[in-house]
Amino acid sequence: MIELEGVSKSFVQDRNRVPALRGVSLSIGKGEFYVLLGASGCGKTTTLRIVAGLERPDTGTVSIDGRQVFDHTAGTWVGPEERPQAMVFQSYALWPHMTIRQNIAFPLRRGVRRAAKDEVAARVDEALELFRLTEQADRRVTQLSGGQQQRVALARALALRPKVLLMDEPLSNLDAGLRMDLRLELKELSRRTGITCLLVTHDQEEAMMLADRVGIMQGGGIVQEGAPDELYNAPASEFVATFLDHMNLIRSASVTAGDTDGAEITASGQRLRLGPGDHRVGTTLTVGIRPDDVVIVVDPLSGSAPATNLVTGRPIDHHYLGGHFLHRVETPFGLLNVRSPIGPDRFASGTVCLQLPAERLITMASARPAPESAEHGEDEPDRAVPPAGSARQ
Numbered sequence: 001m002i003e004l005e006g007v008s009k010s011f012v013q014d015r016n017r018v019p020a021l022r023g024v025s026l027s028i029g030k031g032e033f034y035v036l037l038g039a040s041g042c043g044k045t046t047t048l049r050i051v052a053g054l055e056r057p058d059t060g061t062v063s064i065d066g067r068q069v070f071d072h073t074a075g076t077w078v079g080p081e082e083r084p085q086a087m088v089f090q091s092y093a094l095w096p097h098m099t100i101r102q103n104i105a106f107p108l109r110r111g112v113r114r115a116a117k118d119e120v121a122a123r124v125d126e127a128l129e130l131f132r133l134t135e136q137a138d139r140r141v142t143q144l145s146g147g148q149q150q151r152v153a154l155a156r157a158l159a160l161r162p163k164v165l166l167m168d169e170p171l172s173n174l175d176a177g178l179r180m181d182l183r184l185e186l187k188e189l190s191r192r193t194g195i196t197c198l199l200v201t202h203d204q205e206e207a208m209m210l211a212d213r214v215g216i217m218q219g220g221g222i223v224q225e226g227a228p229d230e231l232y233n234a235p236a237s238e239f240v241a242t243f244l245d246h247m248n249l250i251r252s253a254s255v256t257a258g259d260t261d262g263a264e265i266t267a268s269g270q271r272l273r274l275g276p277g278d279h280r281v282g283t284t285l286t287v288g289i290r291p292d293d294v295v296i297v298v299d300p301l302s303g304s305a306p307a308t309n310l311v312t313g314r315p316i317d318h319h320y321l322g323g324h325f326l327h328r329v330e331t332p333f334g335l336l337n338v339r340s341p342i343g344p345d346r347f348a349s350g351t352v353c354l355q356l357p358a359e360r361l362i363t364m365a366s367a368r369p370a371p372e373s374a375e376h377g378e379d380e381p382d383r384a385v386p387p388a389g390s391a392r393q
């Protein structure tokens with residue numbers, strides 16, 4: 001339904017051409033919910049605006065529903081009004097002097113997709129019902145809450161019966177509760193209508209919850225795409241691993257032994273077992289483990305305690321997060337974040353034994369060493385937990 005091939009775009013900033021997109025290729029199927037996820041400035045909105053026809057790329061091709069709408073080489077260009085899409089913005093973009101009903105009806109009466117009067121009335125009623133807005137239909141939109149206003153914006157977009165719904169951070173202005181409600185509505189809606197959705201966000205949870213497929217953007221390109229669970233369980237790079245889930249990273253791990261059951265790695269003078277996988281002896285890789293997957297071994301001397309992949313550390317601090325704790329623990333691998341229901345009152349004082357279970361360790365290619373300043377640049381994810389900074393060797 002949406003195809004981008006080799007799309008690049010640069011903008012002039014302070015008299016210099018600055019690349020915003022570097023050869024983006026993307027293929028979104030009919031009825032698919034695709035989310036572009038990335039930190040501020042990585043090129044998400046530019047990609048969306050190019051699909052919408054609000055921005056003209058420098059190179060490449062763009063097709064929607066089998067029709068080429070841009071081809072740099074052939075000089076093809078189809079304007080936004082002729083593309084089969086509707087767009088929803090973070091700012092709602094409603095007409096404040098109109099009622100809900102008028103806001104939904106207005107675009108149906110104008111432009112190239114103008115509908116007949118009866119048709120307009122029928123579509124407005126349908127959209128009102130879909131978003132449970134029928135009772136308030138004659139209220140001014142300025143009298144509505146943010147969540148209601150965004151539902152009007154979505155109703156207005158869907159009343160156009162677009163083949164493609166493009167959404168730019170549509171839920172970012174809403175508080176946490178409303179955001180969750182609208183996510184659920186949006187997901188249900190996309191299932192029910194079968195409409196192809198492309199949404200951009202910097203919110204990992206939102207992307208995971210809504211998407212059939214997520215494309216993770218960094219520095220003007222898509223660095224990995226896949227179903228949310230694929231990305232979560234098999235991040236291809238340190239960037240994706242830390243962006244999605246604040247993973248603890250153990251860098252510069254050497255594979256020292258391997259057999260069909262798994263492999264052994266050495267990092268910071270400590271040995272760890274890995275589960276089965278394609279790990280060649282002699283290679284160096286990065287090993288990741290999520291804070292939830294690190295096990296606190298309360299009584300390491302008991303007969304039932306695990307025997308492998310143990311490491312002793314010094315707790316630095318503890319944060320109560322409601323129902324569970326976040327502990328930061330200094331270990332030979334560096335500082336590890338550990339999320340656990342076990343509270344600090346159950347550790348021996350000043351020391352804690354951790355297990356990094358082999359089946360929970362995720363391996364990925366080592367990143368090239370980054371300059372210190374780049375480590376916390378704009379592409380760094382928003383952190384809900386303190387970073388495991390010193391685990392970066």
Ligand SMILES: Nc1ncnc2c1ncn2[C@@H]1O[C@H](COP(=O)(O)OP(=O)(O)OP(=O)(O)O)[C@@H](O)[C@H]1O
Nearest residue numbers: 011012013020039040041042043044045046047202
């Ligand atoms: N009209 C413009 N003029 C100049 N530079 C632009 C313009 N639009 C985007 N850029 C630049 O292109 C890059 C990508 O911007 P874009 O808005 O696509 O990023 P984004 O990932 O959507 O970020 P955000 O989440 O902050 O909106 C940024 O460096 C931005 O400053």
